[in-house]
Amino acid sequence: MSLVQRNAWTLGLLVLFVVLLGVTRAIQPGFGVSGLESLARAALPFAFATAAMAVVVIVGGIDLSVASMMAVCSVTAAVLMQSMGGVPAILITLAVGTAMGLVNGALIVLTRVPDIVVTLAMLFVWQGTALLILASPGGTATDWMRSAITGSVIVDGLPKALVLVALVVAVVWVPVKRSKLGLAIYATGSDETAAYRSGVAVGRTRTLAYGIAGLFSACGGLGLLALTGVGEPVPGPYLLAAVASVVLGGVILGGGIGGLLGPIIAVFILRIIRTILTLAAVDPNVTTIVEGTIMVGVVMFGAVLVLRSRGAGP
Amino acid sequence: MSDIHPKPAEHVAPLVRLGRFLKDNPVIPLIGFLFALIGILELMRPGIVSVFWAGNLIKFAIPLAMLAAAQVLTMLTGGIDLSVGIVATCSAFVTATLTPLIGPAPAMLVAMGTGVIVGLVNGFGVAIARVHPLIMTLGTGLIATGCLQVYQRFVISTGTDIPAVLEWLGTGRSWNLPNGLFLFIPFAGFVLWLMRYTGFGRLLFALGSNEKAAKLSGVRSWQVLMALYVLSGLIAALTGLLYLGMIRAPSLSLAVPLMLPSVAAAVIGGTSIFGGRGSFAGAMVGALILRVIDTMLTLARMPEGARIALFGLIILAVTALYVRLSETR
Numbered sequence: 001m002s003l004v005q006r007n008a009w010t011l012g013l014l015v016l017f018v019v020l021l022g023v024t025r026a027i028q029p030g031f032g033v034s035g036l037e038s039l040a041r042a043a044l045p046f047a048f049a050t051a052a053m054a055v056v057v058i059v060g061g062i063d064l065s066v067a068s069m070m071a072v073c074s075v076t077a078a079v080l081m082q083s084m085g086g087v088p089a090i091l092i093t094l095a096v097g098t099a100m101g102l103v104n105g106a107l108i109v110l111t112r113v114p115d116i117v118v119t120l121a122m123l124f125v126w127q128g129t130a131l132l133i134l135a136s137p138g139g140t141a142t143d144w145m146r147s148a149i150t151g152s153v154i155v156d157g158l159p160k161a162l163v164l165v166a167l168v169v170a171v172v173w174v175p176v177k178r179s180k181l182g183l184a185i186y187a188t189g190s191d192e193t194a195a196y197r198s199g200v201a202v203g204r205t206r207t208l209a210y211g212i213a214g215l216f217s218a219c220g221g222l223g224l225l226a227l228t229g230v231g232e233p234v235p236g237p238y239l240l241a242a243v244a245s246v247v248l249g250g251v252i253l254g255g256g257i258g259g260l261l262g263p264i265i266a267v268f269i270l271r272i273i274r275t276i277l278t279l280a281a282v283d284p285n286v287t288t289i290v291e292g293t294i295m296v297g298v299v300m301f302g303a304v305l306v307l308r309s310r311g312a313g314p
Numbered sequence: 315m316s317d318i319h320p321k322p323a324e325h326v327a328p329l330v331r332l333g334r335f336l337k338d339n340p341v342i343p344l345i346g347f348l349f350a351l352i353g354i355l356e357l358m359r360p361g362i363v364s365v366f367w368a369g370n371l372i373k374f375a376i377p378l379a380m381l382a383a384a385q386v387l388t389m390l391t392g393g394i395d396l397s398v399g400i401v402a403t404c405s406a407f408v409t410a411t412l413t414p415l416i417g418p419a420p421a422m423l424v425a426m427g428t429g430v431i432v433g434l435v436n437g438f439g440v441a442i443a444r445v446h447p448l449i450m451t452l453g454t455g456l457i458a459t460g461c462l463q464v465y466q467r468f469v470i471s472t473g474t475d476i477p478a479v480l481e482w483l484g485t486g487r488s489w490n491l492p493n494g495l496f497l498f499i500p501f502a503g504f505v506l507w508l509m510r511y512t513g514f515g516r517l518l519f520a521l522g523s524n525e526k527a528a529k530l531s532g533v534r535s536w537q538v539l540m541a542l543y544v545l546s547g548l549i550a551a552l553t554g555l556l557y558l559g560m561i562r563a564p565s566l567s568l569a570v571p572l573m574l575p576s577v578a579a580a581v582i583g584g585t586s587i588f589g590g591r592g593s594f595a596g597a598m599v600g601a602l603i604l605r606v607i608d609t610m611l612t613l614a615r616m617p618e619g620a621r622i623a624l625f626g627l628i629i630l631a632v633t634a635l636y637v638r639l640s641e642t643r
Contacts, residue, residue, distance in 0.1 A: 062448075111634035114587045116394075116448075120574060121630035128623025135619070233619075240452055253446045285467070288460030296453035300443040 009250035010262040017265055020272045028279045035275070040159035041149055043271045044227060045070065046241050047165045047264050048220030050249070051173070052101075052213040053242040054263045059209035060189040060255030061115035065104060066217050066242055067235035068126035073097045073221025075130050078139025078231025086142035094218045100126060101214015105207035123235075130233040139231035149226050161223075165264065168219055173260050176212065185209050190256025244295040245270060270294070344583065344599040347632070351606045359613055365490045371605055373492035377402075377560065377569070379601035380498065380553040381576035382583070383505045384546040386597050389580060390509075390518040391542060392525075392589030393440060393447035397432055397455035398550035399573030403566065404428045404462050405554030410474040410564035418477030426551045432458055433547025434540070441539035462566060474564055484559025497556055505594050518542065522589025575604055578629045584636060603632070 024031050049066050056063040073093050080089035108118045149161040176182050184205040187195035196202045220238070225231060247253065248270070249263030270291065277287045356363045381398050388395045405425035412421035432454050439450035486493040509515040517538045520528040529535055557569050581587060582603060583596025607628055611621040 107630065111630070111637065113630070113633045113637050116587055117577075117581050117633055118630060120577060121626040121633070123574070124626025124629070125623045126626075128619040128621065128626065131619030131622065132617060133619075135617070240456060243449065243452060247449055253449065283464065283467075285460050285463035288463065289457050290460075292453050292456030292458075292460060295456065296439060296445065296450060300439060300445055 010259070010265065013249065013262055013265040013269060017269050017272065020269060020276065024272060024276050024279065027276060031279070037150070037159040037161070039268070039271055039275055040161035040165075041227060043267050044149060044161045044165060044223040045220045045236070045238060046245065046271065047267045048168075048216050048223055049238040049242040050245040050263045050267050051169055051260055052216035052220065053246045054249065054251050054258065054260050055173075055185070055209050055216065056115075056213045057246050057251050057253060058189050058255055058258060059185045059206055060192060061108065061206065061210070062119065062243075062253070063101075063104065063210065063213055064116065064119040064239060065123040065126050066213070066220075067238040068123045068130065069097060069100050069214060069217035070221040070224060070238060071130040071233055071235040072100065072126050072133065073218040074225045075134040075139065075231035075233050077222055077225050078141065079134060081140050081142055086145055089142075090145075090222060093222060094215060097218020097221065098211050098215045101217065102207060102211040104214065105210025108210070109203040109207055127235055130235070134231050134233045137230045137232050139225075141225045141229045145222075145226045146229060149223070164223075169216075169260055169264065172212065172215060177259075181205065181208060186256055188255070241267075241270065244291075248295065248298045341584075341593065341595045341599060344596055344603070348599055348603050348606065351603060351610070355606060355610055355613070358610065362613075369487060369490050369492050371602065371609070373494055373560070375598075375601040375605045376492070376494045376498045377553050377557045378572055378575055378579055378604065379598045380501060380549060380556070381569075381572055382579035382597040382601055383501075383594055384549040384553075385576050385580035386583070386585045386592045386594050387505070387509075387518065387542060387549075388447065388546050389522075389585045389587055390589060390592050391521045391539065392587075393539075393542075394577065394587065395436065395451050395543065395546045395550070396448065396573065396577075397436060397451040397458060398546065398553070398576060399570040400455045400458045400462070401429050401432050401547055401550035402554030402557060402569035402572070404432075404458055405551035406558035406568050407462060407466070407564045407566065409480070409555060409558055410476055411469040413475040413477055414473055418479065422477065422480075422555060425555060426548060428458075429547035429549075429551025429554075430544055431547075432550075433544035436547065437540035437543035440543060441536035459566075466566060476558060476562055476564075480555055480559030481562065482559070483556055484562070494556055494560070497552075501552070502594065502598065509592075509594060514538070514541065519590060522591075524590075576601075579604055582629065582632050582636070604629075 024035070028035075049070060052066050052069075053063060073096060076096050077089050077093040080092055104119060104122050107113075107122070108115045111118065149164060176185075184195070184200045185208075187198070187200050188202050188205045188209075192202055195205075224236070245266040246258075246263045249258065249261075249266035251258030251263060273290065273294065274287055277290060278284070282290075352363060381402065384395050384398050405428055408428055409418075409421045409425040412424055415421075416424075435454050435457075436447075436451055439445040439454070440447050483493050483497055488496075509518070517528070517533055520531075520533060521535055521538060525535060553572075554569055557572075558564060561568060579600035580592070580597045581600070583593060583598070583600035585592030585597060607625065611624055614621075616624070
């Protein structure tokens with residue numbers, strides 16, 4: 001398979017995104033650099049939540065607690081930043097997020113309860129933890145953190161928030177994907193028994209994958225804090241959006257197929273659709289309907305494509 | 315020769331034998347656990363356990379158990395229905411807003427209709443387009459939420475009214491027991507009958523155990539799944555009607571908080587999320603257990619965060635224990 005064929009879905013998403021950008025330009029000729037910047041900023045927490053979800057879906061699981069973990073990280077960082085500098089607070093928060101992810105993964109492996117049930121229970125646990133840390137929205141974000149995601153970098157029209165997402169995901173995911181762990185993650189996701197029999201430490205792989213998801217959730221929580229400036233203990237609507245973007249991004253539920261680039265492009269597609277509908281003065285409630293319809297429609301379309309290619313293949 | 319035959323039962327360790335017994339009768343240990351919890355509750359606050367209290371417990375467990383029925387049925391085929399919370403909310407909201415306009419009975423009919431519509435869409439997606447049920451029902455839930463918000467904009471001025479019969483069902487009592495039982499007992503009987511004695515119920519188990527085998531034996535899986543998701547939508551809509559009578563304040567997120575606990579109740583009750591195994595009796599006990607835990611945590615006067623976190627930990631502990639006990643190895 002050529003590079004183009006292998007990445008057909010991702011390329012298609014990219015083309016779709018560019019087309020949608022064009023549509024936005026057509027509706028609102030004034031949509032330019034600042035529009036792009038605010039789009040990227042709004043997409044920041046969604047992008048990290050989606051990256052987290054994508055990793056666990058690739059390993060063959062699902063994590064319903066992503067939004068709750070983000071809430072915990074956002075309040076942790078907000079509280080810590082009141083008493084210490086930004087950098088140690090961010091480092092501690094990243095460690096906390098990774099630890100939460102590892103706990104999720106370890107519980108799934110040790111209890112042998114289905115991952116969807118474990119993370120459903122952990123959704124409550126982390127949500128409660130966030131409320132214990134901070135009962136109502138509060139805390140603070142350092143100024144440089146807020147300015148780190150506003151505006152453009154290098155050239156106008158390359159939003160800082162977008163660069164940040166690309167950088168963090170690349171720094172975390174690319175080394176992992178190229179290492180033995182990455183291979184083990186894909187192997188476990190596509191066939192757990194086969195992976196086990198070829199000597200992959202399935203339990204450890206799964207735990208580590210959840211740990212990576214926890215790390216991305218922590219980034220999402222920090223992004224959320226940078227976006228709003230206050231720690232918010234109540235989880236936002238990130239779970240649903242993350243699942244939608246992961247599926248739209250070409251990661252197959254059940255595991256083993258897909259990457260992180262597709263889902264992140266999908267996040268921007270879903271965000272820009274929201275922007276277009278807002279610019280077109282569509283009722284925001286109708287926007288919710290459109291989003292749901294797109295999500296379901298895309299998944300149906302994807303399922304049809306998979307069936308087709310299977311039918312045509314050997 | 316002789317060693318290929320299974321060994322006699324006396325070689326089986328007692329714990330394994332207990333596990334097998336529990337696997338065959340998942341409801342028995344659950345009921346034991348329920349009574350243990352009630353005992354702890356009585357120790358925490360002597361005198362709290364009374365007939366009135368039991369009635370209240372049952373009253374609030376009924377809507378949860380009804381939604382759990384929808385989860386059990388869909389989980390039997392390896393699916394899940396995450397749209398039940400919003401369907402119940404839609405049905406409640408539609409009933410409350412349409413009653414002043416077209417009268418209680420037609421309003422309730424329209425409300426049940428919304429359940430059928432969402433069920434049909436779910437069924438189409440899962441059975442014909444082969445979308446993963448989790449995604450499909452999340453998506454329809456999202457669409458339904460949007461539709462409900464748009465709908466609200468049009469009816470906000472008409473005011474709301476709650477049909478008297480629903481209020482009677484939701485808040486009334488007969489012989490110290492909640493009137494909701496008048497709805498729930500026939501409902502539970504129907505679900506139990508459906509699962510145990512009908513061809514439809516067997517088809518659900520068959521599809522969940524091995525879909526390929528079921529299809530090769532001539533099961534038209536798309537028809538079964540379609541019917542299943544419509545039934546699930548109907549159950550959710552019916553729950554919404556009852557819950558409306560109970561809470562008496564229609565809102566756009568009325569029954570949404572019941573959604574995740576309904577999954578938890580089904581799972582605690584011994585239903586496998588991968589399909590092929592499940593019991594509604596277990597889910598009913600599971601719903602009661604969740605309500606008792608809720609009461610305990612409220613009584614302990616913990617901060618809200620600790621309460622929510624403990625709730626999650628208990629769900630996890632119960633299911634982990636259950637999996638450990640019922641594992642045959």
